[in-house]
Amino acid sequence: MTTIDQVADRGTAAGPGPTPLIEVRNLRVQLPSRDGIVTAIDGIDFSIGRGEIVALVGESGSGKSMTALSIARLLPPTARITSGEVLLDGVDLLELPDRDMDRIRGARIAMLFQQPKASLDPTSRVGDQVGEALRFGRGASPSQAWQKSVALLEDVGIPEARRRARAYAHQLSGGMAQRVMTAAAISGGPELLIADEPTTALDVTVQAQILGLLKSMVREHGLSMLLISHDLGIVSTIADRVVVLYAGKVVEDGPTAQIIGQPTHPYTEALMRSSLLIPNDEGRLYAIPGGAPRPGEELVGCRFRARCQYADTLGIAAKCETLEPGLHLCESGHQCRCWAVQDGLITLTPADPIRLMITERTR
Amino acid sequence: MTAADPAAVGPGADPGVTDTGRHPKAAAGRPLIVLEDVTKHFPVSGGGLLGRKEVVHAIDGVTLTVREGEVMGLVGETGSGKSTLARLILKLITADGGQITFDGQDVLAADRGQLKALRREMQLIFQDPFSALDPSMKLGQSIEAPLSQHNIGDKASRKRMVAELLDKVGLPASFAERYPSECSGGQLHRVVIARALSLGPRFLACDEPTSSLDASIRAQILNLLVDLRDQLGLTLLLISHDLRVVRYISDRVAVMYLGRIVELGSRDDIFEHPLHPYTQKLIAASLPERAGEDHAILQGEPPSPINPPSGCRFRERCPLAIEACKELPPFEPARPGHSVACIRWQDAAASW
Numbered sequence: 001m002t003t004i005d006q007v008a009d010r011g012t013a014a015g016p017g018p019t020p021l022i023e024v025r026n027l028r029v030q031l032p033s034r035d036g037i038v039t040a041i042d043g044i045d046f047s048i049g050r051g052e053i054v055a056l057v058g059e060s061g062s063g064k065s066m067t068a069l070s071i072a073r074l075l076p077p078t079a080r081i082t083s084g085e086v087l088l089d090g091v092d093l094l095e096l097p098d099r100d101m102d103r104i105r106g107a108r109i110a111m112l113f114q115q116p117k118a119s120l121d122p123t124s125r126v127g128d129q130v131g132e133a134l135r136f137g138r139g140a141s142p143s144q145a146w147q148k149s150v151a152l153l154e155d156v157g158i159p160e161a162r163r164r165a166r167a168y169a170h171q172l173s174g175g176m177a178q179r180v181m182t183a184a185a186i187s188g189g190p191e192l193l194i195a196d197e198p199t200t201a202l203d204v205t206v207q208a209q210i211l212g213l214l215k216s217m218v219r220e221h222g223l224s225m226l227l228i229s230h231d232l233g234i235v236s237t238i239a240d241r242v243v244v245l246y247a248g249k250v251v252e253d254g255p256t257a258q259i260i261g262q263p264t265h266p267y268t269e270a271l272m273r274s275s276l277l278i279p280n281d282e283g284r285l286y287a288i289p290g291g292a293p294r295p296g297e298e299l300v301g302c303r304f305r306a307r308c309q310y311a312d313t314l315g316i317a318a319k320c321e322t323l324e325p326g327l328h329l330c331e332s333g334h335q336c337r338c339w340a341v342q343d344g345l346i347t348l349t350p351a352d353p354i355r356l357m358i359t360e361r362t363r
Numbered sequence: 364m365t366a367a368d369p370a371a372v373g374p375g376a377d378p379g380v381t382d383t384g385r386h387p388k389a390a391a392g393r394p395l396i397v398l399e400d401v402t403k404h405f406p407v408s409g410g411g412l413l414g415r416k417e418v419v420h421a422i423d424g425v426t427l428t429v430r431e432g433e434v435m436g437l438v439g440e441t442g443s444g445k446s447t448l449a450r451l452i453l454k455l456i457t458a459d460g461g462q463i464t465f466d467g468q469d470v471l472a473a474d475r476g477q478l479k480a481l482r483r484e485m486q487l488i489f490q491d492p493f494s495a496l497d498p499s500m501k502l503g504q505s506i507e508a509p510l511s512q513h514n515i516g517d518k519a520s521r522k523r524m525v526a527e528l529l530d531k532v533g534l535p536a537s538f539a540e541r542y543p544s545e546c547s548g549g550q551l552h553r554v555v556i557a558r559a560l561s562l563g564p565r566f567l568a569c570d571e572p573t574s575s576l577d578a579s580i581r582a583q584i585l586n587l588l589v590d591l592r593d594q595l596g597l598t599l600l601l602i603s604h605d606l607r608v609v610r611y612i613s614d615r616v617a618v619m620y621l622g623r624i625v626e627l628g629s630r631d632d633i634f635e636h637p638l639h640p641y642t643q644k645l646i647a648a649s650l651p652e653r654a655g656e657d658h659a660i661l662q663g664e665p666p667s668p669i670n671p672p673s674g675c676r677f678r679e680r681c682p683l684a685i686e687a688c689k690e691l692p693p694f695e696p697a698r699p700g701h702s703v704a705c706i707r708w709q710d711a712a713a714s715w
Contacts, residue, residue: 059577060548173664174441203440203604204649205661212660230577275578277607283589285611287582291547 019090020047021191021224022071027084029066029075035296040066042248043084045327048192053218053225055235055256057271058245059292064228067245068194070094071226072109073101088192106133110185112214114197116177120169126180127153127165133188152183156213175206179213186217193218196228211238232275236260241333244268247293247303250327254334264336264346267304300324302339314345392431395566395598396452401425401461403447407669419668421447423622424461426694431565434592434599436613436630438606438645440665443619445602449568452600453485454478465566483513486559490571492551496543503539506558513562528557531594532587549580553587560591568600573608585612606649610634618642621668621676624694628701636715638697638708641677643715675705683707 029041041063048054056064069075071086073093086093088108093101105111110133113119121129130152131145140148146165153161156179169177178198185193195214199207215238218225229235235242235256242259244252244267252265263269270288279285290307293299302320305311311320319339327335328342340346403422422444429435437445450456452463454470463470465481473481489495496505506525510516516524526536532553543551552572559567569588573581589612592599603609609616609630616633618626618641626639634650637643644661663680666672675692678684687706694704697712705711 059579175664203664204606205440205644206664208648208660209662232578271578274582277582277585277611279611285582285586287586288579291549291580294547 021050021052021089022048022226023085023087024067024071025085025087027067027070027086028082029063029070029079030082031076031079031295033295038295040079040248040295041070044245044248044250046243046250046253048224048226050191050224051218051222052241053215053227053239055227055229055239055242056245057229057232057235057242059230059271061247061292061295062245063248064230064245065196068111068196068226068228071192072105072111072194074105074111103137106188106190107137108190109192109194110188110190112178112181112185112193112195112198114200116174116181116201117169117172119181120172120177122169125166125168126172130165130180130184130187133184137188148187149183152187153180156180156183156217157209158183173206174202175210178202178206178210182210182213182217186221186223189221190223192224192226194226194228197230198227199234200229200231207234214238232260232272244271247299249303249337250335251304251337252335253327254331254336258331258334264330264334264341265304265338266308266310266340266346270307270309302337310340310346314340316340316343316345392433392598394428395431395466396427396429396600397462397464398425398427398448398452399462401448401451401463402459403444403451403456404459417669420622420671421668422451422458423671425619425622425624427617427624427627429566429598429600431598432592432596433614434601434612436609436616437600437602437619438604438609438616439619440604440645442621442665442668444622444668445619446570448619449487449570449600449602452568453482453487455487479513483562484564485566485568486562486564488555488559488567488569488572491575492548492555493543495555496551498543500542501539502541502543502546502554506539506554506561509558509561515562524561525557528561529554531560531591532557547580548576549583552576552580552584556584556587556591560595564597566598566600568602570602571604572601574603574605581608588612606634606646610650618645621665621671623676623704625677625704626702628698632698632701636698636701636712638701638703638712639677639705640681640683640707640711643711644680683710 024044024046026043026045027041028039028043031038031040044067046054056067058064066075070081071093081094088104093104120126127146127149130149134140134145134148135142150161150165153165158164158176158179172180198214199210202210211234214225217223227235227239239256242254242256243250244259244265246267252259252268259268260272263272273286274288277285288307293303301322302308302325305320308320311317316339325337325339325342327337330336330341401422402424405419405421407417407419425448437448439445451458452470454473458471465485468481470481503525506528507521510521510524515521525539529536529538534550534553538554572588573584576584585608588599591597601609601612613630615627615629617624618633618639620641626633626637626642633642634646637646648661661680666679672679674689678688681688685707692704692706694702696702697708
C-alpha cells in the first residue's frame with residue numbers, strides 16, 4: 001500500500017454510490033472551422049459513479065477527447081461550451097472561476113494522455129515532475145515531495161525507483177514514461193482520473209501491463225476513472241461501464257458485459273465486429289461501410305443511418321432518415337439510441353455467431 | 364479453394380500450400396527478396412559530451428526470404444528492428460554486413476541508376492498518412508510526383524493514370540483536386556497507397572499501415588491491401604505490432620526480438636503452434652482467447668539494444684530460461700517450414 005497520506009486518507013468506498021462523482025448534463029461544444037461553426041459535442045449526458053471505471057468509446061471525431069477536455073476545462077481557446085453542466089459532487093465546474101478550477105485540476109481531477117513522453121518535461125528530472133502536485137498543490141517541502149515521488153514511482157512498478165527518479169524523460173521507454181505519468185497523476189490524490197487513449201502508443205505487451213496498473217491504482221486508491229479509447233477490446237478488460245459516442249451524441253450506455261456481450265445499438269455491434277478482425281467465409285473483413293459524418297455536415301434523423309445495416313432491411317428507413325431517436329432504456333442501467341431497438345425490431349439472439357465470438361474473446 | 368481462382372489450377376500452384384493460409388496462390392512464388400546474415404548497427408554517443416561511442420544493435424544477423432506473391436508479416440515490440448529491416452531492403456539506409464537481393468539483383472551493390480530502377484519495383488508505405496503527404500500539394504500532384512520524376516508519360520496521360528490509381532484504391536477521381544486537410548485519415552491512407560502503386564511496384568513494404576486508424580477504417584484498408592495484392596500480384600511485407608492484423612493478412616510470419624528473427628513459419632504455424640516463448644507471450648497479450656490461462660502477462664520491457672544480453676536475447680524475460688540460454692541459440696527448422704531460435708522450444712510447445 002502507498003505511503004502517501006493524502007492518497008491513503010481518502011476513504012472512498014468502491015462501487016457506484018447513490019450520487020455520482022461526475023455528472024455531465026446536456027453538454028454542447030462548438031468549434032470554429034473552415035466550414036463555419038462545427039458542433040463537436042451535441043448534447044451528451046452521462047455520469048461517473050464513485051470508484052467506477054467508465055469507458056468513452058467512439059471513432060475519431062466522435063467527441064470523446066472533447067468531452068474529456070470539457071470536464072477538465074482544458075478545451076482549446078477557440079472552443080465554446082454553448083450549453084450544459086459538468087457537476088463534480090454537485091458543483092458545476094463550468095461556472096467556477098479559473099482560479100478555483102486550477103485548484104481542482106491535479107488535486108481532484110487528474111489527466112493521463114496518449115503520448116506519455118510528450119507529456120513529460122524533457123528538462124526536469126521525473127522525480128521532480130511527479131512531486132510537483134505535492135509541492136504546489138499540497139505545500140510539501142522539496143525533500144518531502146521527493147521522498148513521496150520515489151514512493152509513488154515504486155507504487156507504479158518502476159524498478160530501482162530511487163535511481164530512476166533522477167532520470168529524464170528521454171531515458172525512459174514509452175511504458176516507463178506512462179508509469180511515471182500515472183504516478184504524477186495520482187500524486188495529488190485526485191478523485192477522478194481521466195485517461196485519454198493511455199495505451200494506444202504502447203506495445204501490446206506493455207499495454208496489458210499499463211491497463212493492469214491503472215485498474216489496480218483506481219481500485220486501491222478508490223478513484224473513479226474516465227477511460228477514453230477507440231478500442232472496445234481494451235476497454236472491455238477494465239471498464240465497469242461503457243458509453244458509446246457517435247458524431248457527438250451518446251448512442252449506447254450500459255454495463256461493460258452487456259455492451260460487449262450483447263451490443264444493442266447497430267453502431268456498437270458494427271464497431272465490435274470490425275475490431276475483431278475475423279474474416280468471413282470469403283476471407284473478407286467486416287468493415288463499417290462509409291465514414292462518420294464530416295464535421296459541419298447537416299444531420300437529420302439518426303446519425304448512423306447511412307451506415308446502418310438494419311434500417312433498410314427492417315423497413316424503417318423513412319423513419320430513421322427523418323426523426324432522430326432518443327435514448328431509450330432497454331434494460332436497467334442500459335440505454336440505446338435506435339428506432340429499431342426502441343420499436344422492438346432488433347431482438348438479441350445469443351446464438352448469433354458474432355456475439356458468441358465476442359463473448360468468447362472477453363471471457 | 365474456389366474454381367474462380369485461376370492460380371489454383373495453374374502450373375504454378377503448389378499442392379502443399381493450401382494449408383499455409385487463406386491465399387492459396389501465395390506460397391507458390393519463387394524467392395523475390397533474399398536477406399542473408401544482414402546486420403545494421405547504429406553508433407550513438409554514450410553519456411556526456413566526451414562519452415564513449417556505443418552501438419545500437421538494430422539488426423543482428425537476419426536471414427529471411429520473401430517469396431513472390433506472398434504476404435510476409437513482421438511482428439515484434441518497439442525497438443525489435445522491424446522498421447529498420449524494411450528500410451534496409453529498400454536501401455533507404457545501408458546495411459553494414461550481409462547480403463540483400465531483389466529478384467537476384469544485389470541491392471547493397473546497386474549504384475544510383477540501378478537504385479532508381481529498383482525503387483520502381485519496391486515501395487514503402489508509412490504509418491502516418493498525414494505526415495507522408497505534403498499539405499500544400501493537391502492529392503493528384505502527390506500521386507503524380509513519382510511518375511514525373513521517372514519521366515513516365517506526358518501531362519495528359521499522367522492525369523489519366525492518377526484517376527486510374529485513385530479508382531484502384533476506391534476513391535473518386537475528384538480527389539485529385541483535394542488537399543490533405545480536406546480528407547479523413549482513412550482516405551489519406553488510400554491516397555498514400557495509390558502513390559506507392561503509381562510506378563507499378565512488385566513489392567510493397569507497409570510499416571504499421573493501420574495503427575493510426577479507427578477499427579472500422581482499419582478493416583477497410585486491410586481489405587483493400589488484400590484486393591490489390593490479388594489483382595496486381597503484389598508481394599507484401601507487413602510490419603505491425605498488432606497481431607490481429609498480422610493474423611488476418613499474412614501467409615507467413617516472422618517474429619523479431621531485439622534485432623533478430625526468433626521464429627518464422629506459416630501464419631497457422633505461428634498462431635496455432637507458436638514455439639518460441641516470446642511469440643507465445645505476444646499472442647497471449649493481443650489474442651487472449653488463444654492462450655491458456657497459465658500464460659501470464661509478459662513482465663518488463665525489451666532490454667536496450669545498445670547492450671543486448673549475450674546468448675538468447677529474450678532470456679532475461681523468459682519463463683523457461685536456463686543456464687544454457689547464455690549461449691546463442693541456433694535458428695533452426697523445428698518442423699517443416701517452421702523455424703525457431705530457442706533450445707527449449709519443445710517445452711514451450713508442450714505448454715501451449
